Amino acid sequence: MSEQLSVKFWDQQAFADNRQLWQQLLENSDADPLFMSWQWQYAWWANCVCSKPRLHILAVYRRQQLVALAPLFSHEKRIKKLFTIRQLQFIGCSYDINDAVRSDNLDFIYDRRADGKAIDRVLHQAIQSLSWHTCLIQSACRRSQAFRLLRRFKGTGKLQVLSRTINYIVEFSGDFEHFCKNLKKKVRQKTILHRRFIAQELDFTGLDYQQVPAFIDELNRLKFSRWRKKVYEQQRLKFQQMFTGLCAKNSDIGLLSSTMAMDSQVQSAFYGFSCDNRGYFLQYAFNPGYNTKLSLGFLHLGYVIEQGYRSGLSQLQLLPGGGQSEAYKQYLANKLQPQVTVRIISSGWLRALHWLSGRIAERAKKP
Numbered sequence: 001m002s003e004q005l006s007v008k009f010w011d012q013q014a015f016a017d018n019r020q021l022w023q024q025l026l027e028n029s030d031a032d033p034l035f036m037s038w039q040w041q042y043a044w045w046a047n048c049v050c051s052k053p054r055l056h057i058l059a060v061y062r063r064q065q066l067v068a069l070a071p072l073f074s075h076e077k078r079i080k081k082l083f084t085i086r087q088l089q090f091i092g093c094s095y096d097i098n099d100a101v102r103s104d105n106l107d108f109i110y111d112r113r114a115d116g117k118a119i120d121r122v123l124h125q126a127i128q129s130l131s132w133h134t135c136l137i138q139s140a141c142r143r144s145q146a147f148r149l150l151r152r153f154k155g156t157g158k159l160q161v162l163s164r165t166i167n168y169i170v171e172f173s174g175d176f177e178h179f180c181k182n183l184k185k186k187v188r189q190k191t192i193l194h195r196r197f198i199a200q201e202l203d204f205t206g207l208d209y210q211q212v213p214a215f216i217d218e219l220n221r222l223k224f225s226r227w228r229k230k231v232y233e234q235q236r237l238k239f240q241q242m243f244t245g246l247c248a249k250n251s252d253i254g255l256l257s258s259t260m261a262m263d264s265q266v267q268s269a270f271y272g273f274s275c276d277n278r279g280y281f282l283q284y285a286f287n288p289g290y291n292t293k294l295s296l297g298f299l300h301l302g303y304v305i306e307q308g309y310r311s312g313l314s315q316l317q318l319l320p321g322g323g324q325s326e327a328y329k330q331y332l333a334n335k336l337q338p339q340v341t342v343r344i345i346s347s348g349w350l351r352a353l354h355w356l357s358g359r360i361a362e363r364a365k366k367p
Helices: 012-017 019-027 038-046 116-129 145-153 176-181 185-191 193-197 209-227 234-247 296-311 348-365
Strands: 005-010 051-062 065-079 083-090 134-140 159-171 203-206 258-262 265-275 278-286 315-317 335-345
Touching: 005 116, 012 038, 012 051, 019 038, 019 065, 038 234, 051 116, 065 116, 083 348, 116 145, 134 145, 134 159, 176 185, 176 296, 185 193, 185 296, 193 296, 209 234, 209 265, 209 278, 258 296, 265 296, 278 296, 296 315
Parallel strands: 083 134, 278 315
Antiparallel strands: 005 051, 051 065, 065 083, 134 335, 159 315, 159 335, 203 258, 258 265, 265 278
């Protein structure tokens, strides 16, 4: 089977021209339909600001049929202000890149009908042939194709675990009433029962793509009122503008965003998307001074989850991250998906440098 596979490198023009081919492969794969979509990947790459980036999209063909994609790129990175290395990583990986939008569930895109082990072999060879010192795999889960690649490096001393995170997921089994009954008492109060305090004055509004620019302004205003910084500006804002513009041109990705207005003003804003029967929670902001006895975050998420049940979503991915004082998403999620971010070190001198730095750090901790 492997002799029938070939690898081609897509350049910038091929990347731009092959949205339909990319999306067709994605539909026949188990890769994430949002973060691995052509729209997300293309907009992210177009707005990536890093040192000397190079595009490395590896397209695997069986005869003339596309069966896999490895959307990668590399850039220069300074080590302790002494060395410059080249780091290979997924398009969408924001680790070590300033002003980049975070992506989750990054992975290779394999046609589920193809021979995955054969694709593993040819991709592994192609990736090794590239010029890089380190390869970064962000937020890989155990079922991902990328995690299978990690096994090929296992036992060689080349792996460095950088972080572990949890993707919090709400699986929509049963109905919304059943979901509410399974919440802990205090969480159910914050999410559902406290609705009675705002029911008379609440204006809960779903949005379409034409309303996104004004919505982003509201999201930034609310975020700034609490954190003294905006969530989307500069390159992050340019990414969102380009991404939503691409989404508006076709029906692959829907907008799952809403506002809660009370007292004639938006007090809470939820930003997310839906595709392939799944919802995604990207950002949220609220007015911290509005009725401090209420948890607007839990209330808004309760309405979003109810909306998901009504529209027939299979799940809502809350994704990693938490609030100011606690990981509040854990109280709503009924499924936890562990993820790991790993760096693969290919250069012998760089492995030695990391080893030496680790030994020095260990000695510094000893009394």
